[in-house]
Every structure is written in structure tokens, then in C-alpha cells.
Amino acid sequence: MKKSVLTLVTTSAVLAALTACGENEDVDGLSDEVDDGDDNGGQEEIAFGVTPWTSTVPPTEVAAIVVEEMGYDTAQTEADAGNVYTGLSGGDLDVFMDGWFPVHDNYIEQYEDTIEKTALSYDDAEAGWVVPEYMDDIDSIEDIQGEEDSFGNEFYGIEEGASVTEVNDDVIEEYELDMTQVNSSEGGMIAESMRLMESEEPVAFYGWRPHSKFYELDIKIIDDDRGFFDDDEVHVVTNNELADQAPDVYEFLSNWSMDIDEIESMIVEIEEEGRDAREVAEEWVEENRDEIDEMIPEDE
Amino acid sequence: MNYFNLPLEDWTNWFVNDWLLPNFSGFFDAISAVLASFVDAVTNTLLFFPAEVIALIFILLSWFFAGRGVAVFSLLGFIYLGAVDVWIESMQTLSIVLVSTMISVLLGVPVGILAAANAKVERAVRPVLDFMQTLPIFVYLIPAILLFGLGGVPAVIATFVFATPPAVRMTNLGIKQVSEDVIEASRAYGATSKQLLLKVQLPLALPSIMAGVNQTIMLALSMAVVASMIGAPGLGSIVLNGISQVNVGLGLTGGLAIVVLAIMLDRITQGIGQKL
Structure with a gap:
């Protein structure tokens, strides 16, 4: 438990978030710099924004595995929510798997011209x-x-x-x-x-x-009879240009959906049992191949 | 390189959760209560007087120790703090800075003196200081909350850990820099070790010690934003607020106020160091 708290705060450090762009060596593959005419180079990089919330890690890892299987490189950049949305808007990031609504409505409003809600991941987040x-x-x-x-x-x-x-x-x-x-x-x-x-x-x-x-x-x-806390919806949020840059990734993400229980079970494996997030996600992908295959667009 | 497995993580968790917290939480609660009332007292004092009085005191201090230019800067700075309506937050930050600086100096200067007098102490202290300065703050931020609760107190503790090393180092350096001739002359006139320390070495080391205090204050101010992440009120929370809302203007408003306080305190303490 303490470990998760420690990692959380270490990562949730806003200072860290501010400098994250500088620290993350993957950032030099900024998505808009990469596409220089090569339509399907296969080496394009899909950059995921990752917030310090525990709920972001499992879906991000699962999506990253699938996107890599589709022939792309992936990168994950950690930042707090505000900076993730800023990065999405500027094109430094392509995908954020953990957009909470209505909590994040303000960001969508602020960046409505450059980002979009691409898919509903689950709608029963309490x-x-x-x-x-x-x-x-x-x-x-x-x-x-x-x-x-x-x-x-x-x-x-x-x-x-x-x-x-x-x-x-x-x-x-x-x-x-x-x-x-x-x-x-x-x-x-x-x-x-x-x-x-x-x-x-x-x-x-x-x-x-x-x-x-x-x-x-x-x-x-505890109950809230005055309706301040309705169940939240979690959406995948992407940069507007993703559909052009990587149409297959975009289509896969727009088919995305994942059960809250599945995510929690992965969180527990990662945090409780101290397992590697990537490993847990790989296992999940293996066990749920059918579900994944339904999201992946047919070739041509 | 993985020759054997070091269960540092488990050990630390056991140490903190199963030993430190159950056995000493009362002790830490007591420290926390004392420090909290101290911080509150300073904050309340700063906020008790009308803003103009506090501003005037600092402007006069600036004038006396650092000259007219700095006094004008302080005046403009205080007008800025008022104009962007961050007076209360500024005083909250100032009080945390003052309290942690005071603790840093009270503990740091004697350690520096000891280190200057005794090579063994110096050898022991040095790695501890390196540790304090380089261990990432976030590593001890959460344990600080577990021990001391949220708010100003863990902020003071974390600031103390981060800001004390210069006070120790500069005291040590200042005393060592007192020239051999002076010390020999004092000895020749029959000064005891105590007299030598209090009447010769410390006064001559004072500019260096003040430079250390100055650095301590600067480091303490640079912790303001981090402090707000563990619930300390003040300018840091304005900055944090701005950052998490992507409100660039709000972030700058709070950030500039920190700069104003920093420059003012820097010039005043530098001035004190030079005047003494």
C-alpha cells in the first residue's frame, strides 16, 4: 500500500509533470514531426499521456500493446491532467485513455478545436x-x-x-x-x-x-442525495489529427471499451502484488484476445 | 548486476508502518502540535497587523540594510502583493519560511561550529548533508504526512531537511576561513577556547554565516510550491491551482509573488551580512 502511495505522489509531483517533457527522451518523436510524407512508414510513434492516477495505467498498457502489434512505436509521457490535455491539444501527445467526464469537461471546452472524445471506455465510475x-x-x-x-x-x-x-x-x-x-x-x-x-x-x-x-x-x-457525484463516464480522448496520421489506431481506439472491474482487477495485480504493469496487461490481452480482435479494424 | 535481492522496499514499509507509526505516533503528534502552534502564531502575528504596517517594517528593513533602491523595490513589491490580492497567502508562505529558517539556523549553525572544530564531526556530517540535499523531496514528503499530518508542519519539516545544509556548510566554512594569524594573536593574548570562538571566530565568520542563512531562506522559498502539495497554505497553492487548471495567468500571479518575497528577503539578509 505505502508503495503505491509513494509512487503516486512521486509521479503526481506537479514539478515532475512540468519537467516531464524535458525528461522523457521519447518526446523527440513528436507526432507532427514524424510524418514527413511517409504515408505508412510503420515507424510512427503513438504518444500516450499518462496521469498519475492508478486508473490510467492498465488501459494505457493494454492499448499500447495493441498499437505496437499494429506496427507502431509507442511512448508514454507522465503528466498531471492539465498538462496531458495541453499536450494532446498541441499534438505532443496523441492519446489519453482516462478522460473523466463531466470532471474534465473544462479541458474539452478549452481545447475543443484540437481534441475529441473518441470512445466511451466505461460509464459506471463511482x-x-x-x-x-x-x-x-x-x-x-x-x-x-x-x-x-x-x-x-x-x-x-x-x-x-x-x-x-x-x-x-x-x-x-x-x-x-x-x-x-x-x-x-x-x-x-x-x-x-x-x-x-x-x-x-x-x-x-x-x-x-x-x-x-x-x-x-x-x-x-457515502450517499449524496443532492446529486453532486453522479457516476462518471470515462472516455478515450485523442488529438484531432490522429484519424489522419494513423487511421487504424484511431479506428481501434474508437471501438475501445473496457469494464471497470477488469481495470480494477489489473490495478490490484499491479499495486497489491507488485507485478509489472506491462506484464499484467500482456496477460490480459492474451486472455481477452476475442474482445481485442473485435476492436481492431479489418485489414483493408 | 542483480546478484542478490535487496528487500529495501519491504524493510522500509515494515519500519514505517509496523514500527515507527504504532510506537511513536504520540511522540510525533506532540512535535506536530508544537510546530503547528508555532507556525500559526507567526502567521497570526503577521496577519494581525494591518498589511501597511508589515509592509512598512520590511521597507524600512530594506532601506536600512540594503539601501534605497531595494526599499523602492520592496514598496513596489508590496503594492503588487496587494494589487493581485495575495496578501494572506504571502504571509502564510512567509511564516512557513521564517519558522523553517529559524529551525534550520538554530540547528544548523551549532552543527557547523562543531564540524569546524572537529574533523571527525565534519566527516560524519558531510554525507548526511549530501543526503539531505539530494534525496528527492517526494521520497520523504509522504512519510512526513504519515508522521506529522497534513498542513504547515510537514512543510516545515521537509523545508528544514532541504534548506539546512547551506547553514551548516557556510558556518563551517566561515569559521575555517578565519586566518591562522588572528587566531594565534588571540591565543597569545590569552583568549580561552570559548572566548576565541565567541569573540573572534564567530564574529569574523558572520558574513559567511549570513550568506548561509540567506541561502537557507532562498531554498525555503523554493519549497513553497512543493509545500502546498502536502496541504500547506500559501502562495504555493495559488501556483499549484494555476498549474492544474492550465491557468497560466494564475500560476504567474502566485509565482511572481514568491519572486517578490525572495528578492526582498535575499537583499535584506545579504545586507545584514555585509553590515555586520
Whole structure:
């Protein structure tokens, strides 16, 4: 568990994200530089944007394996969501497998001319306020009313400026909770919650599925009767030019879909059992060949 | 190269989760509470006075130690902080910087003195300092939260680890640079070791020590954004906010405020070093 938290924060480092372009040697294969007339060179590179969220890794690895089978090189660049969308828009990145909607609507609006939602991956991603299972009396956000003291009047969220940070503030206001949201990062939030759960103290934080913390910690998403947290949809987002540059990849991605359970099971293998992400993905591809074949366009 | 398997990962996890946290969480909570009230006290003091009073104090300090030009810069800087409405955040950042600098200096200068006096201490301290300066911050950021909770306290701890080495190094260097002749002369006049240290070596090393303090403050300010990732309030969270929303303007607004504070504190501490 700690390992995943550590990796998460290490990677979620915004600073790291900022310099990621400089560090990643694969970036010199910027997609728009690569196509110099060679229609089907077979050596084109498809660049995947990878956010530090655990949910991004499995679908990205699976898609990368398939795209490599189609004869392309792939590269993965780590950055936080904002930078991934900026990279997609500028053409440095071609594909992002983990676009969350409506949470990421603001990015799609900002870059509507250059990026598009290509396929619906799954539409039953849960998100919301999370408390430990040992808090028997708290089953909905309303149950927190009047109990804010025991939570130290604090709610733990992810980064300052993330779209869900505003939503959490709205929740606090709408439910008239006497709480302040403390923002840090995914890893920071989880570490703080774990610290408090160590001594079975009350704690409320933001959570979403798929996420391995639901396997590692006894926690529950509590009800939200006022509809702040509907199930999210996860889409594949691509740069507009991908359809021209690599039509077969584009078609494969537009057929993409993957079960939330499948993704969570891969996350657990990667994080719980410390297995190599690529290896887990390869195994999955092998076992689900039929499903993959249905997504791949027929030759000519 | 994989001759044998080093289970460092498991060991560390065991050490932190199964030994350190269960046995010492009370101890760390106590440290955390003390530091938190300290940071809060400094923040509240800075915010208690009207912004104009704080600004005036810093402008006068700039004038006295660094000259009229810097005073004008400070004035414009404070007007900027007010004009982009980041006063509270600036004071929150300033208080974390002040508290961590204070701890760094209180612990770093004596260690530097010891290292200058004793070659064995120096040999032991050096690799520790290298370690503190180069171990990526994010490696100890999360353990800091596990031990001290979210907020200003882990930020102070992380800043302390990162910003203390120059205080130690420059103190060490400053004392060693005091010329042999001066020391011999003092000895000849019958100075005891204590007198030698307090009345000769430390005063002569002061410019170098102040240069170390100056570096410590600069490093502490450069941690502002990182600190906001572990829940410390301040200018860093404005920058982080800007970054995650791809709001370039907001990022620059907060970033420039950090630069303003940095230049001002840099000039003032440099000035103090030269005047002394």
C-alpha cells in the first residue's frame, strides 16, 4: 500500500509533470514531426499521456500493446491532467485513455478545436465522499451534519485547482457543513487518511473508483442525495489529427471499451502484488484476445 | 548486476508502518502540535497587523540594510502583493519560511561550529548533508504526512531537511576561513577556547554565516510550491491551482509573488551580512 502511495505522489509531483517533457527522451518523436510524407512508414510513434492516477495505467498498457502489434512505436509521457490535455491539444501527445467526464469537461471546452472524445471506455465510475467502514453512523453526507467536530472540521481533497476541488467546496456549502477542505495531492490525502485510520479516528476524504485503495482500506463511498457525484463516464480522448496520421489506431481506439472491474482487477495485480504493469496487461490481452480482435479494424 | 535481492522496499514499509507509526505516533503528534502552534502564531502575528504596517517594517528593513533602491523595490513589491490580492497567502508562505529558517539556523549553525572544530564531526556530517540535499523531496514528503499530518508542519519539516545544509556548510566554512594569524594573536593574548570562538571566530565568520542563512531562506522559498502539495497554505497553492487548471495567468500571479518575497528577503539578509 505505502508503495503505491509513494509512487503516486512521486509521479503526481506537479514539478515532475512540468519537467516531464524535458525528461522523457521519447518526446523527440513528436507526432507532427514524424510524418514527413511517409504515408505508412510503420515507424510512427503513438504518444500516450499518462496521469498519475492508478486508473490510467492498465488501459494505457493494454492499448499500447495493441498499437505496437499494429506496427507502431509507442511512448508514454507522465503528466498531471492539465498538462496531458495541453499536450494532446498541441499534438505532443496523441492519446489519453482516462478522460473523466463531466470532471474534465473544462479541458474539452478549452481545447475543443484540437481534441475529441473518441470512445466511451466505461460509464459506471463511482466517485464521492469516502469514510472508513468503522464509522457505522455515517452513510450519507447528510449524516456528517452536526458531527463536523469529530472530523476536526476538515475534509481531505486532492490538489488545489482540480475540478473536483470546487465540487467538494460546493458540497460543503450546499450541505451547510462546518468544514474546510484541505487540499494536497492524491498521495497526501491518502496518507493523511491512513494516519487517522490507524487510530480509528473519524476522517472524510474524496474517493473514486476504480482505485486500489478500495481493496486495501476498509472504506465506503457515502450517499449524496443532492446529486453532486453522479457516476462518471470515462472516455478515450485523442488529438484531432490522429484519424489522419494513423487511421487504424484511431479506428481501434474508437471501438475501445473496457469494464471497470477488469481495470480494477489489473490495478490490484499491479499495486497489491507488485507485478509489472506491462506484464499484467500482456496477460490480459492474451486472455481477452476475442474482445481485442473485435476492436481492431479489418485489414483493408 | 542483480546478484542478490535487496528487500529495501519491504524493510522500509515494515519500519514505517509496523514500527515507527504504532510506537511513536504520540511522540510525533506532540512535535506536530508544537510546530503547528508555532507556525500559526507567526502567521497570526503577521496577519494581525494591518498589511501597511508589515509592509512598512520590511521597507524600512530594506532601506536600512540594503539601501534605497531595494526599499523602492520592496514598496513596489508590496503594492503588487496587494494589487493581485495575495496578501494572506504571502504571509502564510512567509511564516512557513521564517519558522523553517529559524529551525534550520538554530540547528544548523551549532552543527557547523562543531564540524569546524572537529574533523571527525565534519566527516560524519558531510554525507548526511549530501543526503539531505539530494534525496528527492517526494521520497520523504509522504512519510512526513504519515508522521506529522497534513498542513504547515510537514512543510516545515521537509523545508528544514532541504534548506539546512547551506547553514551548516557556510558556518563551517566561515569559521575555517578565519586566518591562522588572528587566531594565534588571540591565543597569545590569552583568549580561552570559548572566548576565541565567541569573540573572534564567530564574529569574523558572520558574513559567511549570513550568506548561509540567506541561502537557507532562498531554498525555503523554493519549497513553497512543493509545500502546498502536502496541504500547506500559501502562495504555493495559488501556483499549484494555476498549474492544474492550465491557468497560466494564475500560476504567474502566485509565482511572481514568491519572486517578490525572495528578492526582498535575499537583499535584506545579504545586507545584514555585509553590515555586520
